[in-house]
Amino acid sequence: ACGLHCIPDRRTFDRRFKIIPVQNIITSMGLLFIKQGFVEDGVAAVDSAMVRCKKVWHKSDMQKGRIPISGIDTDARWGYSKAKGWIFGYKMHVSCSTGKIVVPLTADTSTANVYDPHMYDILVEPLAGLVSYVAADSIYSGGEQYDYSESKGIVLVCPIKRYRHTKGERLKRCHFFKSTKGQRIIRRRGAIERLFDRIKDTFGIEPLQVRGMHNVSSHVLMCVFVYQVAIYYNCMMGVKNPQRVKHVIGI
Template sequence: MDTSLIGLFCIVDDFCQVFLPHWKASLLEHQDKQRNKPSRMSTSEIMTIMIYFHQSHYRNFKHYYQREVQGHLKKYFPKAVSYNRFVELMPTILLPLCFFIAAQRKTPTGIYFVDSTVLRVCHHKRSHQNRVFKGLAKKCGSMMGWFYGFKLHLIVNDMGELMAFKLSQATTDDRVVLPEIAQGLTGKIIGDKGYISQDLFNRLYEKGLQLINKIRKNMKNRLMPIIDKILLRRRGIIESVFDQLKNISQIEHSRHRSVNNFMVNILAGLAAYCLQEKKPSLNIQRNLLTN
């Protein structure tokens, strides 16, 4: 018996039991009539399969679906549809996944870390051949070279919990996104040199959030509290989160055939991370006492 899969399904199904009636009522209220072909698979099953993929260590979703869902896990999903039909159903869980992630635990610890990572959708030299993301993805340079795709912006707390996220075009400045995803947060937020901006610092500070980052070599040195120095040295926590999202989960690959399913894959990966029992975390209190 796969207890991890059963536990995951129970969590997802409990959420769907609450969310779906409100969602359907909202669609009726706004007279948003969607003509969708009925599926023999439930929303809970589709969401569970997508999230479980990111916990399975498979690199290819088609292989995972055909070998696991239609194979070893067939007894858990007796009404599993064909792979092609499942791909057609994936967009139906886009909005439920957004709300599912929003419903996960977010502890306002007062200590947060922000950064962005690139999501390549194809090699930048083949960008002119890519039709799926034409007009959406952008070509941009990074520390690792040129890429064609998007940026994923994250804020996590010192416990590794996902506080906020946003997907943007590759050319979007990190400083433009931060005020939007940091709404409602107070305390300290630690970023890299890409977030250096006096105007941004002032805007966040007025809302109770202190932006902390290292200074560039051509900037004047300034005194910094020891606590802030400690937090800057611990900024690697968010890099660990990105590493898990890309190497344990599979939020970045170049086999997407639709924009909606690209989004569903990212959201399912984020949901899988939110449900991890062990996340990258810091013992801030102990560090402060011993430094």
């Protein structure tokens, strides 16, 4: 199969797996969905999701450099989630389409303590010229994210506070967010939260079965890529609901 005379050894797969540029492949696949018209190109959404480790490394032990039990991932870090509280692990950062078919467009990973806006540029840069709006959570409402989006021809829409002396560009952004169009765009942000749930459920990502930043990144991003491929296959086959992918990947 695949032009091979024999099945490669597991170590060969492990070695190749570590050098595959999965993040770039995900981006190429995401843009393919847009260019072939399988997803709407008007509004994308950006967000992150925590992915917890099997075992936790308490802060008191971390500060002392003490590993009390085996199996602790020493690369992982503590991060706070509004919905789940403190979690020891990593984050997957994703941008996705928000229409009838919700599919990852770009993706990356980090430890759980990384501030979401620091990953914004990486997720949005490939979308320049392909989407008009990005819907996001209020954590992305800093001026840097707005300015970067505008430099790429994209309008960032997220909950933004208006203060007593708010003026200039921030005031314009507040007005747009509260407008009928702004509210219609921000409602589409819910698509990415459902996407995270589907990916986690489909691949059983949580709790993580691997340790170490490199291994976790490879594992999580490969799950995102396989999810993309399964949806793409369904689209090509004319499946009524392309997002039903478990049968495609044998789950």
